[in-house]
Amino acid sequence: MKAVRCPSCGAEMKRNGKTSAGAQRWRCGACGASTTVSYDDTAARLDEFLAWLLSKATQADMPGQGRTFRRLAAAFWPIWPMPEPTGEVHRVLFVDGIWLARDLVVLIAYDGEHVVSWYMAESETSRAWEALMAPIPAPDVAVCDGGTGFERARRRAWPRTRVQRCLFHAFSQVRRYTTSRPRLQAGRELYALSIELMHLETLRQADWWVERYLQWCSFWADFLEDVSVVDGRRQYTHERLRKARSSLSRLVSRGTLFTYLDPALAAEGPLPRTNNPIEGGVNAQLREVLRNHRGLSLMRRVKAVFWWCYMHTESPRPAREILRSMSTDDDIDLLYRVCSASPKREDGGPEWGDRAVWEELHRKDPYPFWLD
Known part of the structure; x- marks a missing residue:
């Protein structure tokens, strides 16, 4: 144990019984001063809180049948663990969103080993995707499942990044319409053509697949134009087949199906064709955390996702530094009051209070403005 020094003269102190509350009393042999010593165990409590949050343990498993744990953990729920951009350039990034409620989604960027960044939004709009992408250097390839708003945001934030549409999602979309x-x-x-998508290994095979798909579109074009009258309204007889065709035609025209076969990009090594790494390595793990701790309020579910993402970044900070540097609910309230009182923006940019997204908390500058 580290020696206890006298606050008056600096001499080493010795144990001198205990107080009526059971605390250890210390006495200085040089000047006779007597005192007690308190230790700040907040960082250790945070580690205990995170160990519980990221495990299958229930609150009843904690000391005091959960009551003591809930009282101590209450101090950590207000913390918002935010991403800290490192400036590292990644060859491939997987991007996806996990929905926590009807109007709340957390967008996540993942490099295959570590979480790179995350962002909370009301929906997968281009503004939300751009806010996630802006602090991250543009990768060579971005693998996505075709979520709404992503392509527009990519053209703004990562204009030189090539997109690989997850082939399994492309197949699943066709299967949804055809069964x-x-x-x-x-x-x-x-x-049958959609199943072949996931088994193409060369550009020659990809070109042959596209040719056969275009032949299919040409052969069945008249068939898909058939119209029926239902309840006095004209509609396409094979509407679901038309939607399946449209889903593939868009991907073929955009050239996002076979990015992984591009010789220039694949020269440094094979590229992924699906976003399975983020589905299994991130989304599945997050759903398990939320399932293990079901019953949390919406904001606590959001913070559970944020904590998981932060602890799976490449270099998460120690608990003591987290407590010193991370934003809290009080910081957010202060930012909201300050920014909501500012004049309205005329350029159409995001404003405070219009959605559950706080751009200022995902700032590029690691230092809050109130510390300037």
Whole structure:
């Protein structure tokens, strides 16, 4: 144990019984001063809180049948663990969003080993995606599942980044419309083509697939134009097949299906064709955390996701530094009051209070403005 020094003369102190409350009393042999020593164990409590949050343990498993733990953990729920951009350039980034409520999603960027950044938004709009992408240097390839708003944000934030659409999601979208047992011949052929998507290994095979797909579109074009009258309204007879065709046609025209086969990009090594790393390595783990601690309020679920993401970054800070540097609910309230009182922006930029996204908390500058 570290020696206790006298606050008056600096001499080493010795134990001198205990107080009526049971605390250790210390006495200085040089000047006779007597005192007690208190230790700041907040960092240790934070480590204990995070160990519980990221495990399967229940509150009842904690000391005091959870009551003491809940009282001590209450001090850590107000903390917002925010991403800290490192400036590292990644060859491939996987991006996806995990929905926590009907109008709340957390967008996540993942490099295959560590979480790079995350962002809370009301929906997957281009503004939200751009806010996630802006602090991160543009990667060579971004793998996504085709979420809304991503492409527009990529053109603004990462204009030189190539996009690889997750082939499994492309196949799943076709299967959603055709089912896995199509009854029409056109559906059977399109479903078979979508299955082949995940087994193409060369550009020659990819070109042959595109050619056969265009032949399918040409052969069944008149069939897909058939119209029926339902309840006095004209509508396409094979509407679901048309949607399946549209989903593939958009990807073919944008050239995002076979980015992983581009020789220039693949020269440094093979590229992924699906976003399975983020689905299994991040989303599945987050859902397990939320399932293990079901019953949390919405904001605590958000913070649980934030904590998991932060602790799986490449270099999370020690607990003592987290307590010293991370924003809290009080900081957010202060920022809201200051920024909401400012004049409205005329350029259409984001304003405080219009959604559950706080751009100022995802700032590029690691130092809050109130510390300037």
